[in-house]
Amino acid sequence: MKTTTRLFALAALLLTTLVHADPPSGYAFLPYDQGLRQAQASGKKIFLYFGRYGCAWCDKTNKESFSDAGLKQLYSANYVLVYVDAESGTRLSLPSGERITEMELGARLNVFATPVFLYLEPDGTTILKVPGFKTVQDFRDFDRYVSGGHYRKMKLLEFLAENPS
Amino acid sequence: MRRLATALLGLTLALPLQAEWVFADFEAVSGTPQAKLFPHLESAGRGNLAAGGGQLALVWEDNRDGSPQVYAALRDLGRTGFSAPRRLSTGAEAYEPVVLGLGEGRFLAAFEQDGKVVMRVFSAAAQGPLATLDAAASAQPTLAAGKVGLHAVWGRRDGRFLRLVSAPLTVDGLKPHAGAARAVDTSPAQDEQLYASLVATAGGYALAWEDRRAGHTRLLTATSSDGRKWSEPQPLNEIPRSGTARELGLGRGPGVTRVCLAGDGADTVAAVWMDKRDFLSGYDIYAGVSTDGGAGFGANEKAQDVFGAEKPQWHPAVAVTPHGVVAAWDDPRDDSPDIWLAARAGGKDWSDDFTLDGARGTGSQDNPALLWHGGRLHLAWVHRDEQGGQVRYAQARWE
Numbered sequence: 324m325k326t327t328t329r330l331f332a333l334a335a336l337l338l339t340t341l342v343h344a345d346p347p348s349g350y351a352f353l354p355y356d357q358g359l360r361q362a363q364a365s366g367k368k369i370f371l372y373f374g375r376y377g378c379a380w381c382d383k384t385n386k387e388s389f390s391d392a393g394l395k396q397l398y399s400a401n402y403v404l405v406y407v408d409a410e411s412g413t414r415l416s417l418p419s420g421e422r423i424t425e426m427e428l429g430a431r432l433n434v435f436a437t438p439v440f441l442y443l444e445p446d447g448t449t450i451l452k453v454p455g456f457k458t459v460q461d462f463r464d465f466d467r468y469v470s471g472g473h474y475r476k477m478k479l480l481e482f483l484a485e486n487p488s
Numbered sequence: 489m490r491r492l493a494t495a496l497l498g499l500t501l502a503l504p505l506q507a508e509w510v511f512a513d514f515e516a517v518s519g520t521p522q523a524k525l526f527p528h529l530e531s532a533g534r535g536n537l538a539a540g541g542g543q544l545a546l547v548w549e550d551n552r553d554g555s556p557q558v559y560a561a562l563r564d565l566g567r568t569g570f571s572a573p574r575r576l577s578t579g580a581e582a583y584e585p586v587v588l589g590l591g592e593g594r595f596l597a598a599f600e601q602d603g604k605v606v607m608r609v610f611s612a613a614a615q616g617p618l619a620t621l622d623a624a625a626s627a628q629p630t631l632a633a634g635k636v637g638l639h640a641v642w643g644r645r646d647g648r649f650l651r652l653v654s655a656p657l658t659v660d661g662l663k664p665h666a667g668a669a670r671a672v673d674t675s676p677a678q679d680e681q682l683y684a685s686l687v688a689t690a691g692g693y694a695l696a697w698e699d700r701r702a703g704h705t706r707l708l709t710a711t712s713s714d715g716r717k718w719s720e721p722q723p724l725n726e727i728p729r730s731g732t733a734r735e736l737g738l739g740r741g742p743g744v745t746r747v748c749l750a751g752d753g754a755d756t757v758a759a760v761w762m763d764k765r766d767f768l769s770g771y772d773i774y775a776g777v778s779t780d781g782g783a784g785f786g787a788n789e790k791a792q793d794v795f796g797a798e799k800p801q802w803h804p805a806v807a808v809t810p811h812g813v814v815a816a817w818d819d820p821r822d823d824s825p826d827i828w829l830a831a832r833a834g835g836k837d838w839s840d841d842f843t844l845d846g847a848r849g850t851g852s853q854d855n856p857a858l859l860w861h862g863g864r865l866h867l868a869w870v871h872r873d874e875q876g877g878q879v880r881y882a883q884a885r886w887e
Binding site: 378427437 | 682
């Protein structure tokens, strides 16, 4: 009886953990200011994932897209990975020196839904903002656009029309 | 024709004029804007304003001394102009101050300093010593003064999570003292309890907070007659029964955050919060109004009008006045954040959104705090433009 109860409790705990929509497991996501410092030191661009505790579409993105081993390798190689909980009171430092909460960063960047994915220059300047669930192929397309520097010359939709997957 | 015109004029004059909130000119609170000066009006329950003894107190955080610290300014209720900012905090950094009127022009502020909650009494003439509210890792205090005395609720670190605790407070002159702290909810700390908002009622206290123990964020409420033993938590926000994500079995809740309570000191308690049940346009401002001291809040009501529907709303504050409940928030419906308000007068109908000079237009205007006191609605907010940031204040009359 005790074993059954323990198994049930463990299953419930695992289920709870699965729906939390924290950053996808196995990725080296960093807090915002730590990621910004690392990007400035390395010159890498930043992939910023705005999630939310209990966010359904973050959960779907984690399960269906970020579980892809190739995508994990691609994004881990090309970006400093940053995760922000859009409702968190955890504090971070902006490049200006201002200290604000993670939720306030979302308000400043007008993150109106979750998930929202931002691609940033190493200094924190926004290159591209894409809201909502995205497939593995979507993420690969965004990477081609950002890593290839095409955002300097054309809009995303123009790029994808000229350079389909 | 002339008779018709005369009759229409007579009818117009006979109709009662519709009263509305009329704001006076805004006043600067935190001094002249400066580059790299970052004022913030953030706190649990948006409790940055208090009044009593003919004085109004406003508390905020900014970095004028080189690091984030907590400041206060006082204003004679009958005269324009605030005192110079005075620093309340003493540590390396301090955040999220709330303030409470003690009467006779004294105020009690509580805030997070170097990871722990502290408190300090101040008045126009004097400032007491800094006192520890919680020696453990703690944050996000909220204060209320009721018929059974002063009380504080805050988040105390319990393992990985903040867990709400409450304690009675006493003040001897300029020295505050905290009684024994007890958990608001005695069940084990399994996840975060965040950003509580406490108000006094005729029967004791009402409390609301963010609770993550269900695997998503819920807003819960509880009441207490003495601030020591709290009722079983009750859900505040309604969770839609259907929706694409829910039908797919993804996630459990729609996203709610930063609940704020206000009361009339009797049986009316109003709650406002950010709610993403309509997730395509971000957060909306929802409200619940209790007429039984916070025991029940009735059906959720959308406080904002349709003109802000396509934009996300942020940072809601609320006041209960004899002329109805007033909610304030900011949203970027005109491209940059501006302060917006809506009023609920009787029934469940909310007015069209309205704003005021100095709280809209160039730059950004956000993070409002609201207070009803002395026949005036008191509003503070943060203005930011190329010159820097500034805390601003305006008061309104119902006329």
